[in-house]
Amino acid sequence: MKILITGAKGFVGKNLTEALKTLRDGKDRTRPNLKIDNIFEYDIDSTETELDEYCKNADFVFNLAGVNRPKTQEEFMQGNFGFASKLLDTLKKHKNTCPVMLSSSIQATLVGRYDGEYGRSKKAGEDLFFDYAKATGAKVLVYRFPNLFGKWARPNYNSAVATFCNNIANDLPITVNDRNASLELLYIDDLVAEMLDALENKEHRAEFDGINTVITEKGKFCAVPTTHKTTLGEIVDLLYKFHDQPTTLIIPEIPKGSFAKKLYSTYLSYLPKEKAAFPLKMNVDERGSFTELIKTENCGQVSVNISKPGITKGQHWHNSKWEFFIVVKGHALIQERKIGTNEIIEFEVSGENIQAVHMLPGYTHNIINLSKTEDLITIMWANEQFDKDKPDTFAEKV
Numbered sequence: 296m297k298i299l300i301t302g303a304k305g306f307v308g309k310n311l312t313e314a315l316k317t318l319r320d321g322k323d324r325t326r327p328n329l330k331i332d333n334i335f336e337y338d339i340d341s342t343e344t345e346l347d348e349y350c351k352n353a354d355f356v357f358n359l360a361g362v363n364r365p366k367t368q369e370e371f372m373q374g375n376f377g378f379a380s381k382l383l384d385t386l387k388k389h390k391n392t393c394p395v396m397l398s399s400s401i402q403a404t405l406v407g408r409y410d411g412e413y414g415r416s417k418k419a420g421e422d423l424f425f426d427y428a429k430a431t432g433a434k435v436l437v438y439r440f441p442n443l444f445g446k447w448a449r450p451n452y453n454s455a456v457a458t459f460c461n462n463i464a465n466d467l468p469i470t471v472n473d474r475n476a477s478l479e480l481l482y483i484d485d486l487v488a489e490m491l492d493a494l495e496n497k498e499h500r501a502e503f504d505g506i507n508t509v510i511t512e513k514g515k516f517c518a519v520p521t522t523h524k525t526t527l528g529e530i531v532d533l534l535y536k537f538h539d540q541p542t543t544l545i546i547p548e549i550p551k552g553s554f555a556k557k558l559y560s561t562y563l564s565y566l567p568k569e570k571a572a573f574p575l576k577m578n579v580d581e582r583g584s585f586t587e588l589i590k591t592e593n594c595g596q597v598s599v600n601i602s603k604p605g606i607t608k609g610q611h612w613h614n615s616k617w618e619f620f621i622v623v624k625g626h627a628l629i630q631e632r633k634i635g636t637n638e639i640i641e642f643e644v645s646g647e648n649i650q651a652v653h654m655l656p657g658y659t660h661n662i663i664n665l666s667k668t669e670d671l672i673t674i675m676w677a678n679e680q681f682d683k684d685k686p687d688t689f690a691e692k693v
Contacts, residue, residue: 594678
């Protein structure tokens, strides 16, 4: 399959192009039915000759080209409608009726109720595509996208999320006029997944109830089924949690598929080099060291413990707290004794055969470095963050 992408150097175009390259080169094997032969990348610096050649040979066209911040209002129509018209005329010239996708905007639904040249230009492009489909029989896929966010979006351009991510990551000021202002957001990876669905003839059809998207099998339009509704205040609060993570070590809740998970990935893509690595506080004494690595809001924390040769650590117990000890380097003996008894259970472990050992509630426990020459390195997970006001930790030898 030969695919033409217009606006290939833009935010959406770059993400889509790279996704297609991973499929073409066999690095992404999640869509075995998609065979990508050529990717024609067209952008503002491309030539008319190139556009002509691409339109002649394309098996599918993604028209992502458009104008978001022109110098004059008239440039909206010229950039959005004008180029779409040239693209379709070129396809007609070569009698190429391959499927064509149009990147439109939710702003097109406001035409007639809200006087905006951007929305009007997008609506004109939509009408042009639907007329083209009637005239040629070609399949057209018109997507009305809400606000987009994700890696490689330009800050201080047309995305508040990109601007907030960039500024907070780089300790620059932000302005929030209304924390309660609501946004519907579409994540770039969800958009790209839908574009790949469209290539496999599995696009999601939709209609619009006002500006609300209604997924329906026979819809005139197309839409990405997964979007996120949030507020500016919620976005900013999450971003500052991400910003503070190197200090607090706390990872906020980021469930699978959640807005927080996608926003965190977006935020990190704007992190400057000097913040990509950060120091951790090592608690060092004559026995070795103990360092907290990561804390979570509801799922405990992870630490690394280093014990010098012959050293015994632990010798305490918990009522409710429980832990995993995972030796990743060295040779150790883990002992646990049930409080009030002489019953001891033992586990000889090493980094040569990595396993996780439960530290059981109600059992005092220790870990002994059996080596006379080598440090013992143990990853420790506890089911709750350490609370100095309620440590649930009581000294007692095994």
